[in-house]
Amino acid sequence: MTDKETQMITEKRVDIQVNGQACEITVPAWRTLLEVLRELGHKEVKCGCEKGDCGACAVLLDGKVVDSCLTLAWNAAGRSVTTVQGLGGPDNAHPLQTAFIEHGSAQCGYCTPGMIMAAKALLDDIPEPSLKDIKRGLSGNLCRCTGYTRIFSAIQAAAETLRQQETTS
Amino acid sequence: MLPPFELLEPHSLDQALKMLATSESVPLAGGTNLLPDLRARGEAGGRFISLAALDQLHGIEHSDSRVLMGARTTLSDILHDPLMPTAAPSLVSMAKVFAGSMVRNAATVAGNICYGSPSADVVPPLLSLDAELTLASAAGERTLSLNDFLLDYKKTARRPDELLISVAWAPPTTATANLFYKLGRRRGDAITVVGVAVTITIENGNCTKARIALGSVAPTVFRAQEAEEALVGGPLTATTIGTAAQAAAQASRPIDDIRASADYRRHAVHMLVRRLLTEAWQTAGSQHD
Amino acid sequence: MNRIESPAAGTANLQLRQVGKPLVRTDSPTKVYGTAVYAGDLTMPGMLCAAVLHSDRASALLRHVDTSRAEALAGVHCVLTAADLPPSQGVMTDMPGQTGGLTKNTKQPILAKDRVRFCGEPIALVAAENAAIAEQALRLIDIEYEDLDGIYDPFDALAPGAPIIFGDDNVVASYKVRKGDIEKGFAEADFIVENTFTTQYQEQAFLEPEAALAWVDEHEVLNIRSSTQVVEHYRAVADAIGLPHNRVRLRAEFVGGGFGGKEVMTIEVWLALLALASRRPVQLVQPRERSFLSHGPRHPFTMTHRTGVSGDGKITALQIKLTSDAGAYAKLSPYILLYATVGATGPYRVDNLHIDSVSAATNNLPACAFRGFGTMQANLACEGQMEEIAKLLGMDSMEVRRRNFIHTGDANVTGQIIRSAVWSDQCATQALATLGERPTDTQTTRIGHGVACYQQSYGRIRWMKDSSEAWVGVEMDGTVIVRSAVTDIGAGQSSALAQITGEILGVPMDQVVVYFGDGAVTPLAGTSTASRALYMSGNATKMAASQVRKNLLSCVAGYFGVKIEQLDMCDSQVFIIDDPQRSIALKDCVKLCAAEGVHRHNLAIFRAPTSEGIDPETGQGEVFPDFTYGAHAAQVAVDIETGEVKVLKSIGAHDVGQAINLRAVEGQVEGSALMGQGFALCEELILKQGRLQTGSLSEYLIPTSEDVPEIKAIVLESRSGLGPFGAKGIGEPVYAPVAASIANAVADAIGVHIFELPITPEKVIKALREKESTK
Structure with missing residues (x-):
């Protein structure tokens, strides 16, 4: 290979915004966003299967929900990542988080961070989702504890809260 | 954990095609099939060309006679396109039951087609719509039908230096019904046990065009052409539909696997083709009336 | 509000301020904010x-x-x-x-x-x-x-001349139950019904x-x-x-999920x-x-029931044979087989009974503990058999169940007298009623209703002499600490201890911190298994908290010059019941105690009832502390062309004794409804010559959000359990009847029972074809 463009680059500096914070990491091409986020200390991004079957590692990438285990870190370069910690915390809880707490939607809690991010993407897309929309929006996020019912009701409640916030603001 | 591999990141289509021509490499789009495969194999090596930056492969254009879909169109893009429910009803039905949100946001139409899996859900709807594919290489472009593109189990007509850049089809007329059904072992995010797409056009009370595309019941997604022929030229009756459904089942060459037996798959093809044809006749027929 | 309380409950005058309420679990916020550490x-x-x-x-x-x-x-x-x-x-x-x-x-x-x-x-x-x-x-x-050479079938393993994998004969464990006179029982029978049920490997598939x-x-x-x-x-x-x-x-x-795994x-x-x-x-x-x-998945079981039944639906004799595939190592197979043996007759009284159960070693994956621990497999056969008996007699299956239900005071399989409430009938009736009207069949779908009852133990086998310790103390500012080595596996194990302590000491739950799960610094609590965590650690915590309460109140009684009985604790205050204006803040009360050198903390041990084992020849003896009873009902739609089964409604009704956290209880019922649905319909570890064919979450299919039916939890409270405030264990019990109710609903829909789980579309079509060909 003589063409300069096809020279192999083994490692590359990648700049990613994580929850509004600029992060910079040098990684090889085969490193996934999941691995990078966890190396950066974002342990709230969970690993359940590493192949897109469970959704525990779901994060928002430029506002779209992705499995971070199926996203190469290089492909996240220059983009913005939101994890469940970026959505809110005890002092600034997102209505989804408040609703998940109030509805008892987390049991073992391991699917919860990914589930909430999928729910966030769903509500961004469909602010007034039907039960059918919710079921479709979460079908890539497995939960083994809850039977999903309290997750559904929390999302409906959060949607209502967000609607009210919309009308009063 | 993924094994080491090379990733080339072209910024333009030309650059990508040049890379494909000069280096032994595989185009990487959404990665939802290729990355799990790599991880399962666990062996270092291989070179991929990321299509992430190729904006010209995005976008869906609609005109009266033609829908042109960029190869990097994702399954989510299909669901978000306001014209798609009429431009490709079966494709929309399919996208709704395709994996989960995250995979729908990543997986592309081209990736699903080029992977060549018999259970590729994107394929039966597009096959039932007589979709055509445009492949580009450094040497130029060529267009061929999706039907001719699918050769065998995970074998397609794409040459190693080619990139699938777009998919096009004629949107169905109002007298056409275009339906899809996916049978899986669970309702959400499942590998297809049997996938069926049908297109039926009814003119003056007669079926003038029939397409039956079947997934997961042969080494590749395929059209049951004998079954299609049994339908064209007259009204669809219980008898013609039954004959076609039978022919579709006979044309299937399924295997036994962890999801279902070959026998069951053949049975399901029979039942689902019959059901979808009956429904298609009713909907297309009522459009016509 | 789907909650029914017994007016005749044991502790009728108990006034609960926190216990039983659907409060926010202490572990919820950290999990939802993504700060919980795994x-x-x-x-x-x-x-x-x-x-x-x-x-x-x-x-x-x-x-x-x-x-x-x-x-x-x-x-x-x-x-x-x-x-x-x-x-x-x-x-x-x-x-x-x-x-x-x-x-x-x-x-x-x-x-x-x-x-x-x-x-x-x-x-x-x-x-x-x-x-x-x-x-x-x-x-x-x-x-x-x-x-x-390997052996991959337990029956092959038990055949003469089989290669030996375990012990002298590949028998990992076996049990016998001999009760009454089975010959006489069969002689008295008007009908004999015999069926063989099989279940598959099930994977825990915890997310972590x-x-x-x-x-x-x-x-x-x-x-x-x-x-x-x-x-x-x-x-x-x-x-x-x-x-x-x-x-x-x-x-x-x-x-991040345990389920026994x-x-x-x-x-x-x-x-x-x-x-x-x-x-x-x-x-x-x-x-x-x-x-x-x-880890070990759920054991596959083969279960044959030969039931003698009188014309009016009474079981006169029952002969049961259970065979489980232990896989290559024993792990907990002997105990799981014991649970299956005790659970084999479900919540029914059978006076003439033979059970022979065996667990055989093979070169398959070693199976082990999984929510239900053998009982749920055994229950599936028992409840399927109820339907088959009812069909033969032309009776309503609930009526057959009613004629055979075990009641408080009756002896169960092993001769153990049941002392707590047995509300099987109430639970099943409620669950069925909640299903409501059947939608009408269409040309291609058939609707079915199914119900299943159960009897599942909570607490450890008695001869293990189970105990649990807990420490409760009040800090100088009136906040409260609980120490217990209980593990928190997602069902709210630590939160429940905070709620119980808050109740006893009259402090809001958020004023209680629970240190849990540390073998070095928290008193040992036993395990979060066997539906025992709340029963055992709840009792230990309640005992410790009650002693602290007593100590605190004795100081306050002296301070006010009243008797302890005249005092109560609420909202971090101690007050005189008849004169609530006279009160003292908890933090001041603690200071009184400190000044007087009275313990503001207590370490308590709770000990479960014990026994010395069962008679090996008859299987008679006391095996478990107590049992939970309840029912699950399901409504399904079966596509008779493709064989697909869709669960439309899934209703669990259980006598939980006393809910500690109502929301957590409902969460257990809901989660088990879907896990049981997975077992009934789509989950199956497939092994081929011992090699796993379904070793990922795209091949081993647990239910997704798209598979969720309308799920309801109905909570009944007899307050008759051995746990704190009369609670019974529920983690496994609520799961025990689910798969059976779905299998029974499918049978109701298509008119033929499928004896082999999971009920795949393929098996439905096969059953329908066989039914057609025998017409």
Whole structure:
């Protein structure tokens, strides 16, 4: 290979915004966003299967929900990542988080961070989702504890809260 | 954990095609099939060309006679396109039951087609719509039908230096019904046990065009052409539909696997083709009336 | 409000302020904000990553294991095989966490030595600088196998002349129950109904794969922080590697789902060995594919019921044969078989009874504990048989059940008198009624309703002499601390202790902090298994809190010059019941106690009822502390052309004794509804010559959000249980009837029973064809 463009680059500096914070990491091409986020200390991004079957590692990438285990870190370069910690915390809880707490939607809690991010993407897309929309929006996020019912009701409640916030603001 | 591999990141289509021509490499789009495969194999090596930056492969254009879909169109893009429910009803039905949100946001139409899996859900709807594919290489472009593109189990007509850049089809007329059904072992995010797409056009009370595309019941997604022929030229009756459904089942060459037996798959093809044809006749027929 | 309380309940005048309310669990916020820490999230300076090499043969001699290439790889710190372990190497897989009682002495090699007995058996351990190097090292370990004949069916294993995998005869365990006069019972029968039911392997599929971190600290104590249901594994680790018990400290982090799969020790002992060998902290997080091989799935069972029944639906005789596939090692198979044996007659009284049960060793994956622990498989057969009896007699199946239900005061299978409430009928009636009207059939769909009852124990086998300790104390500012080594596996185990303590001491739940799951600093609580955590630790905590209350009130009584009985505690105040204006803040009350040298804390131990075992010839004796009863009902739509089954409604109604946290109870019922649906319809570990064919979450299919029916939980409270405030255990019980109710609903829909789980579309079509051909 003589063409300069096809020279192999083994490692590359990648700049990613994580929850509004600029992060910079040098990684090889085969490193996934999941691995990078966890190396950066974002342990709230969970690993359940590493192949897109469970959704525990779901994060928002430029506002779209992705499995971070199926996203190469290089492909996240220059983009913005939101994890469940970026959505809110005890002092600034997102209505989804408040609703998940109030509805008892987390049991073992391991699917919860990914589930909430999928729910966030769903509500961004469909602010007034039907039960059918919710079921479709979460079908890539497995939960083994809850039977999903309290997750559904929390999302409906959060949607209502967000609607009210919309009308009063 | 993924094994080491090379990733080339072209910024333009030309650059990508040049890379494909000069280096032994595989185009990487959404990665939802290729990355799990790599991880399962666990062996270092291989070179991929990321299509992430190729904006010209995005976008869906609609005109009266033609829908042109960029190869990097994702399954989510299909669901978000306001014209798609009429431009490709079966494709929309399919996208709704395709994996989960995250995979729908990543997986592309081209990736699903080029992977060549018999259970590729994107394929039966597009096959039932007589979709055509445009492949580009450094040497130029060529267009061929999706039907001719699918050769065998995970074998397609794409040459190693080619990139699938777009998919096009004629949107169905109002007298056409275009339906899809996916049978899986669970309702959400499942590998297809049997996938069926049908297109039926009814003119003056007669079926003038029939397409039956079947997934997961042969080494590749395929059209049951004998079954299609049994339908064209007259009204669809219980008898013609039954004959076609039978022919579709006979044309299937399924295997036994962890999801279902070959026998069951053949049975399901029979039942689902019959059901979808009956429904298609009713909907297309009522459009016509 | 789906809640029914008994007016005649035992503690009718009890006024509960917190217990029973659907309060926010203490562990909810941290999980929802993403700050909760799981074992795989921990890091330490200098931490190594581990990886495990699992056998890819089911039955073979290990001719040669060569680790030299792996050891030579840069970044590899140690590679361990059986040759590096003490000759007696092995880890006890007997009922974990027990301090007394009988043991089965079931030992399993930590690493395979001369022979592998199942596909997935661990052979070598690696610790390396990072996970990528550890993985690469695994590929550099050369193994020479010599394949041996294997056995992959328990009936083949029990046949004369079978190759021996376990003991002298491949029998891992067997039980006999002999009760009444079975010949006479069959002679009195008007009909005899015989059917054989089979169940499949079920995988726990917790979302968090096995994970742990181990290191040797500055006191030469081996520390392990793990995702486990059992803190007391520190003893088994110590015994396995030859350390004194006080040199191993095990802490259980939040567990991302257990369901029994993290009951028997999984990866802790491997990490202990690596940490000792490398003198570095070592972490292992099993990739999903290896998680499938690192714990035992649910046992497949074959269950034959031959039932004699009178024309009016009364069971006159019952002969049951149970066979389970234990896989290559015993693990908990003997106990699981015992649970199945005791659960084999469901919630029914059978006076003339023979049960013969056996668990056989094969070269399949060793099966182990999974929510329900044998009872739910046995119950499936029992409840399917009820439907078949009803069909033969032309009776309503609920009517057949009513004629045979066990009642309080009756003797169960093993002759144990049931002392708590048995509300099977109420639960089943409520659940069925809640299903409502049937939608009408269409040309291609048939609607079915099904119900199933059950009897499931809570608490450990009596001869294990179970106990649990808890410590409760009040700080000088009036806040409260609970210490209990209970593991928090997602059902609200620690939160319930806060709620109970808050109730007793009259403080809001958020004023209580629960330290849990630390084998070194929290009093040992036993395990979060066997639906015992709330029963045992709830009682211990209540006892400790009650003693603290007594101490505090005695000081206040002196202060006000009243009797203790005249005082109550609420909202962090102590007040005189008849004169609530006279009150003292809890923090001031604590100061009074401190000044007088009165204990503001207490360590309590709760001990479960015990027995000395069962008669081996008759199976008679007291096996469990008590049982939970209830029912599940399902409405299904079956597509008779494709065989697809869609669950439309799924209703659980259970007498939980007393809900501690109503929302948590409902959450258990809802979660079990979907897990049971998975078992009934789509979950199946498929093994081919011992090799797993469905070892990922795209091949092993648990229900998704798209599979969720309308789910309802109906909570009944008899307050008759042995737990705190009359609670019964519910974690497993609520799961026990689900699959049976769905199987029965499918049978109702298509008019033919499918005796083999899971009920796949394919089996539905086959059953319909057979029905058609016998017409």
